[in-house]
Structure formats: structure tokens, C-alpha cells
Amino acid sequence: MTETNLPENDDFELRSFLPFLLNQAAEQSSLEFQQVYKNRYGMLRTEWRVLFHLGNSGEMTAKQIGDLALIHKTKVSRAVAKLGQRRYLTRTRDERDRRSERLALTPTGEAVYRELRGIAEQYDARMAAKFTKGEVALLRVMLRRLAAME
Amino acid sequence: MTETNLPENDDFELRSFLPFLLNQAAEQSSLEFQQVYKNRYGMLRTEWRVLFHLGNSGEMTAKQIGDLALIHKTKVSRAVAKLGQRRYLTRTRDERDRRSERLALTPTGEAVYRELRGIAEQYDARMAAKFTKGEVALLRVMLRRLAAME
DNA sequence: GATTAATAGTTGATTTTGTAACTAACAAGC
DNA sequence: GCTTGTTAGTTACAAAATCAACTATTAATC
Numbered sequence: 001m002t003e004t005n006l007p008e009n010d011d012f013e014l015r016s017f018l019p020f021l022l023n024q025a026a027e028q029s030s031l032e033f034q035q036v037y038k039n040r041y042g043m044l045r046t047e048w049r050v051l052f053h054l055g056n057s058g059e060m061t062a063k064q065i066g067d068l069a070l071i072h073k074t075k076v077s078r079a080v081a082k083l084g085q086r087r088y089l090t091r092t093r094d095e096r097d098r099r100s101e102r103l104a105l106t107p108t109g110e111a112v113y114r115e116l117r118g119i120a121e122q123y124d125a126r127m128a129a130k131f132t133k134g135e136v137a138l139l140r141v142m143l144r145r146l147a148a149m150e
Numbered sequence: 151m152t153e154t155n156l157p158e159n160d161d162f163e164l165r166s167f168l169p170f171l172l173n174q175a176a177e178q179s180s181l182e183f184q185q186v187y188k189n190r191y192g193m194l195r196t197e198w199r200v201l202f203h204l205g206n207s208g209e210m211t212a213k214q215i216g217d218l219a220l221i222h223k224t225k226v227s228r229a230v231a232k233l234g235q236r237r238y239l240t241r242t243r244d245e246r247d248r249r250s251e252r253l254a255l256t257p258t259g260e261a262v263y264r265e266l267r268g269i270a271e272q273y274d275a276r277m278a279a280k281f282t283k284g285e286v287a288l289l290r291v292m293l294r295r296l297a298a299m300e
Numbered sequence: 301g302a303t304t305a306a307t308a309g310t311t312g313a314t315t316t317t318g319t320a321a322c323t324a325a326c327a328a329g330c
Numbered sequence: 331g332c333t334t335g336t337t338a339g340t341t342a343c344a345a346a347a348t349c350a351a352c353t354a355t356t357a358a359t360c
Contacts (some may be wrong), residue, residue, distance in 0.1 A: 014155055016279050019179040024297035026172035026222040027220055039212045063338060077339060099325045099338040127168045130295055139292050140166055145280055147174035227309060249308040249355045
């Protein structure tokens with residue numbers, strides 16, 4: 001009713017503000033998938049991400065995972081600890097640099113990874129299906145640029 | 151070196167997985183701006199978001215803000231409490247439904263909102279400048295659709 | 301109109317994250 | 331080879347988010 005003393009909406013639209021839109025889209029897109037790894041495997045988001053990187057790229061150190069996925073080392077450390085407890089991965093001291101450990105999925109870990117990856121692929125496909133191939137390709141390029149990954 | 155016993159990268163690329171990309175881009179885009187409202191006003195992300203919605207849409211209830219911004223009611227509640235303490239907003243019991251309160255920015259709150267909005271606009275423009283106008287328009291449409299806002 | 305269900309919002313307990321300080325191992329400079 | 335600096339990873343403590351239970355009010359049902 002009394003919007004008269006408000007700063008006049010001007011031309012600014014919150015609904016078009018990129019950080020806001022990115023956040024909403026990211027939130028929404030991870031929500032559904034979160035149910036899977038959370039309810040089915042009791043995993044946290046960081047754990048799922050670490051598992052995913054290991055499944056995807058093979059043997060890595062915690063440092064490498066953190067750098068690649070932009071996850072802080074304390075979060076990686078805790079995720080690795082939990083995944084280790086659940087026997088999803090093994091930790092082998094690197095004899096060339098005894099500060100770091102080479103992490104690798106166990107058969108159990110790989111099985112979980114494969115199932116989750118399958119679901120992820122379906123999910124990605126469903127999202128992509130909302131647009132044309134060209135649009136999705138452009139979207140990925142833009143997002144990658146915005147994430148400053150290139 | 152020994153990638154032989156790994157589940158063969160197949161055609162799946164984590165770096166192209168949409169929820170992952172969206173998350174990275176959203177994270178990156180809010181990081182720099184976070185410094186502003188955090189360091190300059192000691193605000194939390196949720197507080198900034200509540201302030202922003204109020205400044206943008208005028209008088210609202212906590213419920214409305216939560217629904218619009220996909221923020222859980224406990225987070226909204228605490229953010230509103232803090233913004234109230236700082237005299238950024240006033241809370242008026244709605245006499246038509248005495249469970250809810252009509253929230254509105256004070257002049258102080260509006261001033262803060264306006265400054266932050268200005269910075270946000272510049273930030274948005276800088277992000278948009280990475281692409282052509284057409285690309286950005288498409289990006290906004292796609293993000294809005296992915297956020298299931300339409 | 302009394303009872304039950306639903307809703308707006310708050311609060312306290314638990315979980316997760318973020319920040320700093322720490323250990324252990326390596327690297328560089330002298 | 332010994333001090334100084336750096337790096338991989340962990341841990342302790344503080345801050346924040348999540349979850350469950352709660353109050354107050356309204357709506358629905360009988």
C-alpha cells in the first residue's frame with residue numbers, strides 16, 4: 001500500500017541479479033541430488049565431492065582434491081577421514097613426500113561412486129533437457145568462466 | 151601413473167556437471183561481494199539477503215522473504231532479529247493475522263540497502279561484461295528456469 | 301463453539317563449518 | 331648441517347547452520 005517512501009524500484013531487479021540467480025539455481029539443483037547421497041549413504045556434500053573426484057580422476061592426494069574442487073583443506077581432511085572410516089577409500093603414505101597420502105577408492109567406494117555417478121548423469125541430462133544442445137553448451141562455458149576456472 | 155584399474159573416465163566430466171558448475175560459479179560470485187557486507191557492516195549472508203529483499207520489494211513478512219529467497223524460517227528469524235537490533239528494520243504485528251509481523255526498513259536500513267545495492271549493481275555489471283548482451287540475457291533466462299522460478 | 305489441525309515465528313540442542321594454531325616433513329640459504 | 335621458511339594435513343575452538351520442539355494464533359471440522 002504505502003510504497004511511496006521506498007527507494008523506488010528503479011531499474012534494479014533482484015530477480016535478475018546474477019549472484020542471486022546463480023545462488024538460487026545452484027541451491028535448487030543440488031537440493032534434489034543431495035537427498036540421494038544424504039539419505040541413502042549418510043554422506044555430507046563435501047564427502048560426496050571428494051568421493052566423486054577420486055572416482056573420476058583416480059588416485060589423488062587431499063591437497064590435489066582441495067585445489068581442484070576449491071574445497072578448504074580442513075573440510076577435505078574431515079571428509080577423507082569419514083570416507084576412510086567407512087572403508088570407501090584407502091590412505092597410503094607417499095614415500096616420496098611423507099607429508100602427503102595417496103588416496104584411492106576401495107571396491108566399495110568405487111561401487112558407491114558408480115551408483116551416484118549414474119544418478120548424477122541422469123540428473124544432469126534432465127537439467128540439460130530443458131534447453132537446446134547449443135544453449136547448454138553455452139551455459140557450461142559461461143558458468144566455467146564465471147567460476148574463474150578459465 | 152597407474153590409472154589402469156580405475157573405472158575409465160568414460161564420457162563423464164565432473165567439470166561439466168551442471169550442479170557442480172552452478173555451485174562453483176555461485177560460490178565464486180558471492181565471495182568477493184561477501185567481503186563488503188561482512189567487513190563493512192558485519193552482516194551475515196542471510197542478513198544481507200533479507201535486507202536486500204526488503205529494500206527491493208518493500209514491506210514483507212518473514213514468511214514471504216523465506217519463501218521467495220528459499221531461506222529456512224529459522225535463518226530468516228535470526229537474521230530479522232539481528233537487523234532489528236541494529237535498527238535496520240521495524241517489526242509491526244499484523245493485526246489481520248497476529249502471528250506474523252510486517253517488516254520494513256528504517257531510513258538507516260534503507261541507506262545501507264542503497265549503498266550495498268549500488269555495489270551489487272556494479273558487480274553484476276562487471277560479471278555481465280564478460281559476455282555479450284544476448285548471452286547474458288540467455289543466461290538469466292536459463293538460470294531462472296533452473297531455479298524453477300518459472 | 302469446542303477440538304483438532306495448520307501456520308508464523310522463536311528457541312535450544314546438535315551438527316557442520318570456518319579460523320587459528322599446531323605437528324611433521326620437506327626445501328633453501330647460508 | 332643447521333637455521334628459516336614452506337607445505338600437507340590435523341586438531342581445538344568459535345561461529346553458523348540445521349533440526350526438533352515449542353508458543354501463539356488462525357483455520358477447519360464436527
